[in-house]
Each structure stands twice: as structure tokens, then as C-alpha cells.
Amino acid sequence: MKRNVDRLSRHATSLGVTLRPHLKTIKSVDAARYVLENGNGPATVSTLAEAEVFARAGITDILYAVGISPDKLDRVVALHRQGCRLTVLLDCAAQAKAVAAASKTSGITIPAMIEIDSDGHRSGLTADDPALIEVGRILHEGGAELSGVLCHAGESYGAVGRTQQAICAEEERLAVVNSAAMLRKSGLPCPVVSVGSTPTAHAAQDLTDVTELRAGVYVFFDLVMAGIDVCDIGDIALSVLTTVIGHQAAKGWTICDAGWMAMSRDRGTANQRVDQGYGIVCDVAGTVIPGLIMIQANQEHGVIARRPDFGGAVPELPVGTRLRILPNHACATAAQHQRYHVIPETAGADLMTWARFGGW
Amino acid sequence: MKRNVDRLSRHATSLGVTLRPHLKTIKSVDAARYVLENGNGPATVSTLAEAEVFARAGITDILYAVGISPDKLDRVVALHRQGCRLTVLLDCAAQAKAVAAASKTSGITIPAMIEIDSDGHRSGLTADDPALIEVGRILHEGGAELSGVLCHAGESYGAVGRTQQAICAEEERLAVVNSAAMLRKSGLPCPVVSVGSTPTAHAAQDLTDVTELRAGVYVFFDLVMAGIDVCDIGDIALSVLTTVIGHQAAKGWTICDAGWMAMSRDRGTANQRVDQGYGIVCDVAGTVIPGLIMIQANQEHGVIARRPDFGGAVPELPVGTRLRILPNHACATAAQHQRYHVIPETAGADLMTWARFGGW
Structure with a gap:
């Protein structure tokens, strides 16, 4: 696990980007101490429950990388009031209006990223979608903070080998860099340009104009990642x-x-x-x-x-x-368990126990 | 949920057998109060963690229906010392020897059932396997309690419609009834003759010479059960x-x-x-x-x-x-959650919260 964490940390440094580890795989405050270079973050999460637990543990810079729904904004505001800068994600005007309204009502300028789609995998706007500027404007002029753009090249999980994954990484990079350029051309800010999936994070050779890199399952790796040559079976730490x-x-x-x-x-x-x-x-x-x-x-x-x-x-x-x-998939297998039994670095030392949490 | 519980309860009564609900689906002490007709049991579980939680909640007659391994016998003995009659399951001489040895060492006559295979689904001996008598003799003569025989017709999940499932139920019945006869012919006791899976439990028309019926997912039902006509989609309670x-x-x-x-x-x-x-x-x-x-x-x-x-x-x-x-599968979906939010029988009353547990 330490070797996996160090590997991506070095790669991010060599590419000149900030690594923002996705803690959805580990879901453990104990484990996060070994994953985050700085105990305060930055970090990525997939649920508000994760944001709340990690905020209580002292992480103050968290990206909630699943599209926000209006009913969750009270909990987002509460986290800001507790001193955690929680950034939300969205890709439509309805969400942007809700975030802008919650910013005005609460007096907290809620930071929001616009989700960009590079490969048709799931959510997000394409760089040439007119909604990109509309959403950006609603946030920026409505009292929220337009923090930037984010892409997750989920199709890279089906790309076998470093060459194919590097192509996905470049598509992911171009999608956000072009989106950032569109926003800036319209006079909107776009300080953060964020990419990442475990395959593209490892395969990326050039992240010019990108500011941060996200990945999650790299901490443990699994048979799916070994099956597409992101790691060897001997790297699987779970x-x-x-x-x-x-x-x-x-x-x-x-x-x-x-x-x-x-x-x-x-x-x-x-x-x-x-x-x-x-x-x-x-x-x-x-x-x-x-x-x-x-x-x-x-x-x-x-x-x-x-x-x-x-x-x-x-x-x-x-x-x-x-x-x-x-296991095939570390995120899914780890989620079936309440704790990790951890082999310490010092040979012969007792196993450590790291608690996991779940819920939403 | 109440309708589902009542339906199988009535069916078991009409067939003249004891219903021993499998609590692996619900994994909740709160939910068990609605599933068990008698708060003390009988009940079936799939892990020792379930046995321990339900024993603490006052259930005193529990069948652990997954093959026992020798390393778990200390926990089995501890449950007996706490007043819970926990029955274990096995299908080979090595397991029977370990249970007999633990009975002698502890001074507790550990009850054990022999698992019978009716359909090649998973574990168990066939009625004509000479190992059946060998295993029975090791238990009976070695200081354990030979409680009986058990079969789970797991292939019934692939049988569509009541007619096919009734055939599986009859195969399941014959497998245990014949095994019980083989044991008794060899001078061995076989008081309990146990069958069950949710499809066969509902489809069985005649359980002559069977003493108990087991099922678990019937409490909630799910799309898999609806897909083979064990229930309607409107019966799904989760x-x-x-x-x-x-x-x-x-x-x-x-x-x-x-x-x-x-x-x-x-x-x-x-x-x-x-x-x-x-x-x-x-x-x-x-x-x-x-x-x-x-x-x-x-x-x-x-x-x-x-x-x-x-x-x-x-x-x-x-x-x-x-x-x-x-959901497709209630056992799997429920396991992803820490609690149930329960609609009460009285219209307009507040939701109830039932805690779930997990682990081994």
C-alpha cells in the first residue's frame, strides 16, 4: 500500500500537479493518514458522510465529486461553518441555481466545479456545450464560487495497456483544458483544472494546463487494475x-x-x-x-x-x-468490511486495526 | 413485510413443520422481532457474528447453517456457555472429529447437523454416500450430538414457476428423508429433518417426515424471487x-x-x-x-x-x-446499509429505524 501511494505521489510531482486522493476506496480515517501527504487535504470524497467524517478528522479541503442535489446543500453549508472548505460538483443550470441560492441564503460562497465529459462515460458537459457558459455564469454571478472544471475518464477502465490509457488521459486533459479556455474566454474564472481516474492518472505523460490529479483505487489496486496493466498482481495490497x-x-x-x-x-x-x-x-x-x-x-x-x-x-x-x-474491485470488497487488519512495516510487529465507515 | 412473514408462517403450519427463519437477510435484532413467532427462536444464521448478536438479544435456539471449521469451535462453545443452543453444520469426517473433540474438551455436547446435497448446488453429502454413516458415527460416538440432517435446494433459484419449484422441493425432501432413514437404519439418531430455500419453502405441497423449514429472503422478497414467480413485484418490501x-x-x-x-x-x-x-x-x-x-x-x-x-x-x-x-437481491442490497427506515403499520405514524449489523 505504501509503495502504491508513493508511486502516484511521485508521478503527480513529476507532472507538476497537486494530487487530490479519492478517499472513497479506503473510507477510513486511519488509512487516510497514510494516503494524504498533508493531513488537512486536499482530498476527494464520494458521499457527504465521507466529507463529514473526514472533516471531523481535520481534513479542511474536500471535493465532493458526485453531482450535488439541492436537498444536500444544508449539509454542505454546515460543513463550511465547521471550517471545512467543501467543493461541490454539478453539470446543469438547476443545480447551479440551487448552489447560488444556498450561497446567498447562507452567506457562504459555496465553491462549485463544473463536471466535464470526455468519453460519454457518465455525467458532465462537453467543452462545446453552450450550457457550460450558462452554468458558469449562474454560479459566478449568483453568489457561488466557480472553482473550475473536472473530468473523470471512466472509460479508461476498459482501456488495456499504457498506450491506450495515455490516449484516454490526453482526451481527459483536453476536455478540461478546452472547457477552462471556453469559460475564461467568456470572462469567467477557472482556477482549478482537475482530471483523474486510476488508469489515466498513472498513464498521463503531460498534464500541461491541468492543476490537479485525482485517483482512489490506486491505494490498494485490484484484479481489474492488474487486468488492464495499471499494476501487477503483486501490487495488490488488499x-x-x-x-x-x-x-x-x-x-x-x-x-x-x-x-x-x-x-x-x-x-x-x-x-x-x-x-x-x-x-x-x-x-x-x-x-x-x-x-x-x-x-x-x-x-x-x-x-x-x-x-x-x-x-x-x-x-x-x-x-x-x-x-x-x-479481489476484483478493492472499493467494493473493502465496503463489505468494517475494518482493515493491517500488516505493519516493521516485520514481526502486531497487526494494526483501521476502522472503516459507510453510509451516506 | 408483515404479509410476507405471515404467508410463510401459515404455509409452514399447514404443512405441519416448524419454521426456522434464516436471519441472514435481515441481520437486525429489531427486524427479528417481527420475523420470529417466538422471541427465543428457532432461528437460522449464516455467520457466528449473527449467532452472537442474536444470542445476546435472547434467541436461544440457533442453527449456524454454514459448514463449521475447527477454528470457530471456541466461539461455538462460548455461545453454549452463555445459554444459547447453537447447532453447527458439517459434511465431512474432519469436521465431525473436530466437533466431537471440542465436545469432549469443553464438556458441552455440541449439536451438529449433517448437510445433504439434493441438487449439486454447493455443499453436502448425497443420501447414498458411505461418508454419511461415517460422519454420523463420529459425532454420535465421539461425544457430540447428532441432531439430524439438513438440505438447501439452492438450484431452486433457477427454477421458474411453482411447478418446477415443487419438483425441487420434493427432491430436497427426499434427500433428507432418505438420509435420515440411512442413519436410523445404522442405529444412529436423526431427530431433526430440515429443508428449505425461499422458492422450495413456498412451493412445497407435502413435507411428510420433514420436521422443519428454513427460508430467509421471503421476509423482503426481491426481483430475483419475482422473476421466478415466488412473489409479485408488489410483495417486495425493501x-x-x-x-x-x-x-x-x-x-x-x-x-x-x-x-x-x-x-x-x-x-x-x-x-x-x-x-x-x-x-x-x-x-x-x-x-x-x-x-x-x-x-x-x-x-x-x-x-x-x-x-x-x-x-x-x-x-x-x-x-x-x-x-x-x-433491488435484485434483498440480502445483498440490505447488506450495503446500516439501518432500515421502516414504514409503520399505522398510517401517518413516524418512520421507525431498525439497526442492522454486519461482520463475521
């Missing part, structure tokens, strides 16, 4: 510890006590080059056992079996054997 | 409340703030007759909006759009509109 509870010898099944409740239902590798089932099986020390994956999962049962194409020998795994499963 | 946060008009997308973190990644209807995406969209009052489903989900974003085959009109859903999403 696993689920499980125990063998039975066998169906005729089918070659070993049954363990980690089902989808422990792994999540995420099957993010299903459409990748190598389908990893519900995860890769390791021994208790974390060494991959060649040929074994979790082929199916019920609520509290995982079925471990040979990969369909594996012809080699696989070890006997008697009842009681402890194993580790590397 | 929904996720969400708010519209944006649109991509050109694609016909409405974006809401319930993503897979709120819905779970469960896509259990993907291979059913009607793929419901990540769920069916209702208005805030719970009335289905024809033609709209959640077609995709990111961590905190849901994309709502027309079903591919729907040609009718769909309503405008402005930013701020509140909606309810009916």
Missing part, C-alpha cells in the same frame, strides 16, 4: 482472509467461508482478457497459488476451483486451511 | 430511496445518487426472463414507473433509462426528484 470449510471432490471444488458477503458481488474481470471469477487464491502469506480462483460465490460460501484452462497440479487444501483471496 | 442528480438527455439517461454502493453489485436478474438491470424504478410512494430501470451503476451513481424494449412514455424526472429502486 486481500480477504478465509478458511476452508469443505470439499466436493468429484467436482474439484474447495469450499471456503468467504462468499460474496466478504468479496462483494463485483465481477469486474468478467469481461477482461482473463476472467478471475470472484478472485485469485493465495496462501495465507499472500503468495498466489497457481491455477486456483474463486469460481462462484454464495452469501457466505466461496467455491474455489481450477481455472478452466489450467492443467497443472493444485495443492490439497484440507478443512481449516487459511487462504487469502485477491 | 427499496432504496434515491435522488436525481443529473441527466444525459441525448442518451435518455437520468442519473441518481444510488450506485452499486447502495444497490450492491448483485445482477441476479441478468440471466432471468426479464433482466431488471440494477433494479426497477418507482416513485417515492413505491409505485412502479413503467419502462424505467437502473441500467448501470457506478460506486455512487445510478443510471436510470428506458428498458430496451419499452416504447411508451416515461415521465420527466428533474434534478431533486426522489425515487425508490426495488
